[in-house]
Amino acid sequence: MAKTTAARGRDLDRGGLSDEQLVAMLRNMLLQRQLDNRGFQLNRQGKIPFALGSEGHEAVQAGAAMAFERGRDVLAPYYRDLGLALGVGMSPFEILSSLFARQTDRSMGRQFPNHYTNHDLGVMSISSIIAGHCTHAVGVAAAFKYRGESGRAVLCTTGEGATSQGEWHESVNYAAVHGLPIVFLVQNNEWAISTPQDMQMKVANVADKAPGYGLPGVVCDGFSPIATYRVMHEALERAHAGGGPTIVEAKCYRFLSHSTDDDDRTYRSRDAIEERRKLDPVPRFEQALIEAGVIDEALAKRLKQDVLRETNEATDAAEAQPYPTAESLYTNVVAGDYKPWQD
Numbered sequence: 001m002a003k004t005t006a007a008r009g010r011d012l013d014r015g016g017l018s019d020e021q022l023v024a025m026l027r028n029m030l031l032q033r034q035l036d037n038r039g040f041q042l043n044r045q046g047k048i049p050f051a052l053g054s055e056g057h058e059a060v061q062a063g064a065a066m067a068f069e070r071g072r073d074v075l076a077p078y079y080r081d082l083g084l085a086l087g088v089g090m091s092p093f094e095i096l097s098s099l100f101a102r103q104t105d106r107s108m109g110r111q112f113p114n115h116y117t118n119h120d121l122g123v124m125s126i127s128s129i130i131a132g133h134c135t136h137a138v139g140v141a142a143a144f145k146y147r148g149e150s151g152r153a154v155l156c157t158t159g160e161g162a163t164s165q166g167e168w169h170e171s172v173n174y175a176a177v178h179g180l181p182i183v184f185l186v187q188n189n190e191w192a193i194s195t196p197q198d199m200q201m202k203v204a205n206v207a208d209k210a211p212g213y214g215l216p217g218v219v220c221d222g223f224s225p226i227a228t229y230r231v232m233h234e235a236l237e238r239a240h241a242g243g244g245p246t247i248v249e250a251k252c253y254r255f256l257s258h259s260t261d262d263d264d265r266t267y268r269s270r271d272a273i274e275e276r277r278k279l280d281p282v283p284r285f286e287q288a289l290i291e292a293g294v295i296d297e298a299l300a301k302r303l304k305q306d307v308l309r310e311t312n313e314a315t316d317a318a319e320a321q322p323y324p325t326a327e328s329l330y331t332n333v334v335a336g337d338y339k340p341w342q343d
Contacts, residue, residue, distance in 0.1 A: 014226060019294050023289070025066055025285070027303055028065065029285060032086060033058060034308060036256070036306050039114075047102060048101075049113070050260055055255040057222070057254070058225075059223050059252070059285060061082070061083025062231060063087055065237050067085075067235075068155055070089060070121070072151060074123075074153075076126065077123065078133065079128075082116075084116075084157065085116040089118070092297065093318055096319075098113060099113050099114075100318050100321070102324075103325075104321045108331070124137070131158060134171035134172075137171065140154050145181060153183060155182075157184075159187055160249075161193070161200065163201070168184075176216055181245075184245060186207075188249050191264075193258045207249040210246075216247070217256065218247070221250035
């Protein structure tokens with residue numbers, strides 16, 4: 001006998017999330033996948049010089065974004081954080097304005113593609129230097145503690161490759177010593193460009209490094225947005241309450257090349273990627289919600305149509321914007337009216 005919708009709904013371990021939140025996470029994942037594809041398409045068309053993909057990271061970022069407290073927390077992202085940027089409130093138009101380097105871009109076309117920023121939403125500008133933004137994130141967390149701003153935390157994200165950089169270790173150590181309100185989310189997709197994890201570290205998990213700093217380290221299933229949300233919610237709540245930092249490692253996979261400038265066929269096989277595709281978080285989560293009775297196939301289809309429409313409209317709108325003017329070249333470079341290049 002087939003289960004009823006109500007009975008099937010109880011089968012989903014939803015981590016305390018409502019139907020609306022679960023559907024919002026699925027939409028985030030669908031939009032992230034669509035915008036990822038659009039960036040690569042625009043590059044192949046010669047309309048943008050460069051793009052980075054987060055395909056395979058959708059579940060990690062949708063879950064982490066759901067745990068992020070808008071208006072309180074600060075996000076220090078890295079270049080593969082499209083889903084997090086979307087999940088905390090950035091729009092496809094903002095993302096595409098950045099890719100096209102148009103005047104409507106928050107950094108007015110000065111920042112590298114996929115370097116998200118929106119200070120109104122608490123999204124920090126980041127450094128292109130791998131792990132360089134970790135020190136900035138720790139500085140914000142230190143300011144929260146110094147000012148006594150309880151209930152606020154910083155979410156600092158990286159890939160596992162960044163944990164081989166000195167800045168990451170310095171940042172984690174400083175945060176641990178001073179008990180700062182920060183969560184270090186490591187999205188372990190197994191590849192630091194062309195370098196596999198076993199050529200970077202002798203431990204099985206990045207989270208295994210946490211005890212060396214006196215911190216808790218947690219590994220979660222980065223192919224599940226609910227599993228990621230549950231761990232990230234707990235870690236952020238710990239930081240909000242003054243419990244200090246946590247290192248969270250989300251196991252995922254990078255399905256695409258590192259960037260549009262990378263040919264991943266030189267260091268991994270197509271068979272290896274296809275094997276990981278069996279864990280693709282987007283269709284898996286969609287199917288899980290259908291089987292649980294949270295959505296039906298008709299709603300899933302409408303979500304995909306809506307995401308494609310929004311992406312197409314944002315692409316056309318962003319591409320139609322003007323480039324920054326030459327006169328604006330030196331704005332937002334130094335504070336005040338000091339113009340040393342004119343002295």
